[in-house]
Amino acid sequence: MIRTLIAGLGNMGLSHALAHHHHQDSEIVGLVDRSGRSLPDDLDGYPRFASFEEALVATKPDLVCIATYSDSHADYAVAAMEAGAHVFVEKPLATTVADAQRVADTAARLGKKLIVGYILRHHPSWIRLIEEARSLGGPYVFRLNLNQQSDGPTWETHKQLMQTTSPIVDCGVHYVDVMCQVTDAAPVRVHGMGLRLSDEIAEDMYNYGQFQVIFADGSVGWYEAGWGPMMSETAHFVKDIVSPRGAVSIVTLSDHDSDSVEGHTKVGTLKIHREGGDELVDFPGEPGHQELCDAEQAFVLRAIAQDIDLARHAQDAVQSLRICLAADESIRSGRAIDL
Numbered sequence: 001m002i003r004t005l006i007a008g009l010g011n012m013g014l015s016h017a018l019a020h021h022h023h024q025d026s027e028i029v030g031l032v033d034r035s036g037r038s039l040p041d042d043l044d045g046y047p048r049f050a051s052f053e054e055a056l057v058a059t060k061p062d063l064v065c066i067a068t069y070s071d072s073h074a075d076y077a078v079a080a081m082e083a084g085a086h087v088f089v090e091k092p093l094a095t096t097v098a099d100a101q102r103v104a105d106t107a108a109r110l111g112k113k114l115i116v117g118y119i120l121r122h123h124p125s126w127i128r129l130i131e132e133a134r135s136l137g138g139p140y141v142f143r144l145n146l147n148q149q150s151d152g153p154t155w156e157t158h159k160q161l162m163q164t165t166s167p168i169v170d171c172g173v174h175y176v177d178v179m180c181q182v183t184d185a186a187p188v189r190v191h192g193m194g195l196r197l198s199d200e201i202a203e204d205m206y207n208y209g210q211f212q213v214i215f216a217d218g219s220v221g222w223y224e225a226g227w228g229p230m231m232s233e234t235a236h237f238v239k240d241i242v243s244p245r246g247a248v249s250i251v252t253l254s255d256h257d258s259d260s261v262e263g264h265t266k267v268g269t270l271k272i273h274r275e276g277g278d279e280l281v282d283f284p285g286e287p288g289h290q291e292l293c294d295a296e297q298a299f300v301l302r303a304i305a306q307d308i309d310l311a312r313h314a315q316d317a318v319q320s321l322r323i324c325l326a327a328d329e330s331i332r333s334g335r336a337i338d339l
Contacts, residue, residue, distance in 0.1 A: 001025060001026070001027045002025055002026050002027065002062045002063050002301055002304060002305075003027050003029045003059065003060070003061045003062045003063070004020045004026045004027065004028050004029065004061055004062070004063045004064075004065060005028075005029055005030045005031075005056065005059050005061035005064045005065070005080075005085070006020065006028060006031050006032065006065045006067070006292075007032040007052050007055070007064060007065065007066045007067065007068055007076060007191075008032065008033070008066065008067035008068035008069075008090075009031060009032075009033040009039070010034070010038065010067060010157075011157075012067045012090050012293070013033075013065075013067030013068075013090075013115070014039075014040070014043070015289065015290055015293035016067055016088070016296075016297055017043055017065075017291055018042060018043065018290065019030060019045060019239055019290075019293045019294045019296070019297035019298070020039070020065070020297055021042050021292075022042075022294070023297065023298060023301060025053070025111050025301050025305070026063075026087060026297070026301055028043075029046075029048050029059040029060075029061055030046065030047045030048070030049055030055045030058065030059040030061070031043065031046050031048050031049070032048075032049045032050075032051070032052050032055045032068075033048060033050070034050050036156055036229045039084075039087075045050055047059070050073075050112070052068075052076055052079075053079070053249055055335070056079060056080060056083050056085075057083075060083075060084075060161070061080075061083075061085045062084075062086065062304070063085055063086045063087070063088065063300065063301075063304065064076070064077075064080035064085045064087050064088070065088045065297070065300075066080070066087065066088065066089040066090060066338070067090045067117075067318045068090075069160070069163075069165075070090075070092050070094070070095050070161075070164055070165045070170070070286060071095050071164040071165075071189075072091070073089050073090070073093060073094050073095075073099075073103075074093070074094040074095070074096075074099035074100065074102060076089070077089050077093075077103045077106070078102065078103060078106050079116070079180060080108050081112045081114075082106070082110070083106060085112070086113040086114075086240065086304050087103075087107070087113070087114050087115070088111065088115045088116075088117065088297070088300045089103070089115075089116055089117065090116075090117040091116055091117045091173045091174065091317070092165065092169055092170065092173045092319055092321050092324070093116050093317045093318065094321065094326070095146070095165065095169075097318065097322045097325055098319060100318045100321050100322075101318055103314075104314040104315060104317070107310075107314055108311065108314075109332050110290040113300070113303050113304050113308075113310055114310060114314045115299070115300050115303060115310060115313065116313070116314070116317035117244075117322075118173070118174060118177050118317070119174075119292050119293070119296050120174055120177070120178065121177075122290055122292060122295040122296045123286075123287065123334075124283070124286075124287070125270070125283045125286055126178070126186060126280060128270065128281065129178075129239070129241075129250070129270055130178060130181050130182055131146050132248045132270065132272050133182045133241040133243070133248045133283075134182055134246045136243040136246050136247075136248070136274075137175065137243055137244070137245055137291075138182075138183055138185075138217055138218070138243055139182055139183070139215075139217050139218035139219040139220075139243070139244070140181045140182060140219040140220075140221075140241055140242065140243050141219070141220055141221075141241070141242040142178075142182070142219070142220070142221035142222065142223075142240075142241055143222050143238055143239075143240040143241075143242070144175040144178070144179070144221070144222070144223050144224075144238060144239055144240070144262055145210075145222075145224035145225065145235075145236070145237070145238045146171050146175070146224075146225050146237060147225065147226040147227075147231050147232065147233070147236040148226070148227050148228075148231060148235075148236070149225065149228075149229065149230075149231045149232070149236070150227050150228060150231070150292070151229040152228065155180065155227070155228060155229055158207070158227040158228065159200060159201060162201050162202070162205050162207060162227070163202070163205075163296070164336050166194070166205060166206060166207075166209060166328055166331075167207060167208070167209060167226060167227045168194065168196050168209040168210075168225050168324055168327050168328055168331065169194065169223035169225070169321070169324045169325060169327075170225075171225045171323050172223050172225055172320075172323075172327065173317075173320045173321055174246065175223055176213070176221075176223065176320040176323045176324055177316060177317075179213070179215075179219075179221045180239060180316060180319055180320055180323075180329065181207060181316075183215050183217055183219045185215040185216045185217035185219060186215065186216045186339075187211070187213055187214070187216075187319070187322070187323050188212045188215060188216050188338070188339055189328075189336055189337070189338055190211055190212070190213045190214075190323060190326040190327050190330055190336065190337045190339060191210060191211060191212050191330050191336040191337070192210065192211030192212070192220060192327040192328070192330035192331040193209070193210060193211075193330075193331055194206035194208055194209030194210070194331040195207075195208050195209075197226075197228060197230050198228055198230070198235075198336075200202075204332075206232070206331060207226060207227045207228045208225075208226035208227075208228075208238070209224070209226070209327070209328075209331050210223065210224040210225075211223055211327035211330060211331070212224065213323055213327070215264055223327075224238075237250070243272065245270075245275070246247070246272065246273045246274040247272075247273040248270060248272050248273075249270065249271045249273070250268070250269070250270060250271075251268075251269050251270070251271045251280075255272040268282070268283065268286070269281065269282050269283070270283075273316075292333050322339065323339070326339055
């Protein structure tokens, strides 16, 4: 039985906690939450802590699941590993490349498992999309975006996130990770632009951004992300990969709104275009958000039990963050960034 401490009980933290509550190989030994919010009945009986440091000492976990705001990820992850625990940490791994590499290096030095919350890696439909794109062969054109017309509680969450992390970084690491898995080539150059579309966020933050990235194999990628009540829902979810031999695209979605967590991962139907015709691949039994979190945390527990080598996974997380942070730097500085 793996003793698990959950830090952070926002949307993702709650889902990860429920995944561990229902998994036969995990025992939740504590929940870290400063908000004091009410919890689902399944989680109500577990010990709760306001301090991460106190919880780490009191519970002596085998695994720490970190789903706090991104500015605490690196320090919490390093502290957990130095206390003897394996770590799952939500994306992005850190807020700087140096901190991300520090976490990866700590995992390697201490022989601890480090898994970053790239949930699409556990989604059968996205796995198929990547496989089909790779089968076409590169170089590739990547056209990916995720714009969210958020209001009410979701907009409040986005404003909280933007105190430390822009949409380009928070959302982009998922889709840049997809680019990197498909091309398997090093990034060379990034150029971005963005705009602050609301007086409700800091003057040095932007809630809309886009960037272009060039890879060493000649592949080029575009990614766009925007948050807020002013965002358009027209073409808010573009997932399109083009090669000299055809293209793979997501062509249908669920009926979820653009700021719906369920809607962000749905594929519905892939269109595989090759010379001579198109093929449609449907995914009628796609997992929902909680099922994906269940699958992700099951992988975490399996990686610990089976001693799966995760060194490449950690470096992939550093790489995708490096690209997104370079895009953020490009947006803020107005110049292209060589990688």
